[in-house]
Amino acid sequence: MKAGLHRVADDDTAGRIAKLERINAALMAHVERTMDQQGGAYSLFQTAIMLEGRVRSRTEELTGLMHSLEHSNSALVAAKEEAETANRSKTRFLAAAGHDLLQPLNAARLSASALSDMPLGPEALAMSGQVERGLQTIEDLIKTLLDISKLDAGIVRPVIRPVALADLLGGIAASFMPMAERKGLRLAVRCPDIRVDSDPILLQRIVQNLVSNAIRYTGSGGVLIAVRRRDGTCRIEVIDTGCGIGESERHLVFEEFYRGGSGGDEGEPGLGLGLSIVQRMATALDHDLVLDSRLHHGTRVCLTVPVSPCQTESVAGPAPIATRLTGARVLIVENDPATTDALKRLLQNWDAEVSAHRDLASVAESVAAGQAPPDVLILDYHLDNGACGLDVATYLRGVTRSALPVIVTTADHSAEIEAHVALIGAELVHKPIKPAQLRALLTHLLP
Known part of the structure; x- marks a missing residue:
């Protein structure tokens, strides 16, 4: 009997031990899982800290690049404005230099044209022609330099026509x-x-x-x-x-x-x-x-x-040159002596009566002395000391109380001058003056 009770007690003890072992194993597994989870969370925490540091570093780097880009853009804008200013200055300089260069060239071409109108031998005529061609080449070169400045400045506006x-x-x-x-x-x-x-x-x-x-x-x-x-x-x-x-x-x-x-x-x-x-x-x-x-x-x-669609339109030929210049009274106002002398000789070769002056004061003195009123005026736009040739036209039109025909000459191609000349109803001729163009214009203006 006692032996049976001992066996029951042993079995019960063994069962309890086995149960405790299972509970212990379960607890140990839970603890291990908890520790693994805590380790994973710690790893994630470390990774997050590392990524945050990288993001902060990249943000600072991008911010620096943005500031650098802003400074670069500002420098580019400043450089662009400086280049545009320099380009405008270059254009104005070349225009002014071109005006100064074209003045003596204008006088030389007028003199050469006047020379060719004189009774000359074949050899002298050939030499005169060579001089005119050489002057034309110089004029083309000067205009080429002016063209470069205008093309670079974007102020050339082509006039398209057939x-x-x-x-x-x-x-x-x-x-x-x-x-x-x-x-x-x-x-x-x-x-x-x-x-x-x-x-x-x-x-x-x-x-x-x-x-x-x-x-x-x-x-x-x-x-x-x-x-x-x-x-x-x-x-x-x-x-x-x-x-x-x-x-x-x-x-x-x-x-x-x-x-x-x-x-x-x-x-x-x-x-x-x-x-x-x-x-x-x-x-x-x-x-x-x-x-x-x-x-x-x-x-x-x-x-x-x-190709132009206007293929059958007739092309107008040059206007015929009339001979009504004989005896015409032409008044010249020009501050360049060489141009004045050449223009005077050219007009006299065309049988015109010419009076030449340097400024408005000289014209006023001639009027006061009783000089006959002119039939047509040829005025240089830019006179000495900032004076304008258009003032002469205003003065003489007031004195004669008539709309005297006026030709204004200048080497300046600006739109402001063109508008100013058109405002008084004058004709604009750019220097160097082409004799044939001048003669045709005079013939058209004279009654």
Whole structure:
């Protein structure tokens, strides 16, 4: 009996021990899981702290970059404003310098024209023609520099109208024929009777620069100006058999002062501005410009121009020059003595009666002395000491109580002067004065 009770007690004890062991195992597993979770949370906490530090560092870095970018933008704006100011100053300087350079050139051209009207022998006439052509070249160079400043300043506004292309290209070829013949080159034009829409002045200067450049860098063979029509456009091609341009230098061709690796005429090295101006003018006209060249084989430059729909419209010819200048009383007010003398001689060759003055005070003295009223006035806009030639017109119109015809001359192409001249109903002629233009205008104004 006792033995049975002992066995029951042992079994009960063993059961309790087993139960305690299971409880203990469960508790240990729970503790382990809790510790694992706490370890994971700690790891996450450490990771969060690390990421927060990285975010703070990157934020500080981005903030610094933003400040640096703001400073850079401010510096860029300041630099842009400074460049624009410098560009405007350059344009004003070149305009003023151009005016000073064109004044003596104007006098020289008038003198050369007056000389050609005199009875001269064939050799003297030929020399006079050479002088006039040389002066024309100088004038073109000065105007080219002015064009660069205006194109860079964005103040050139092309005037698009129908242009008779054959006449324009024929005139260009004729002007360059002596230069080509001196080098033994052929210069030819192939152009159908076609009209294009462009600015005639800018288009002429583009082709002139291309032809001049082609002749300069061609030693043998020739230069061809060809026009090929394509649908609604035509391509003006200037093709030469010259030295050509290497592939490595083609991207430099239209930059300023580029004169090529192969030398041109030793006597006429040029400034390397021609093709740079061509690029600017073509951009202003929205005409595509493409260059193709092979070293030692020649160059082809193509300018694409829209064909004008007005193909049948007649082209007005030059106005006929009348002879009503004989005995006409012309009053000149000009502060440049050389220009005054040349203009006076030119008008006297046309049988006009000329009185020349330097300023308004001199004109007033002549009026007080009883000088006969003039038939027409030729006034320089800019006189000495800031005086304006238009004041002379106002004075004489008041004295004579008549609307005297007035021609105003100036080398300044500003819109303000043009508006001021138009306000008094005067005619504006830019220097250098072209004698034929002046004579035609005088004929039109005189009764």
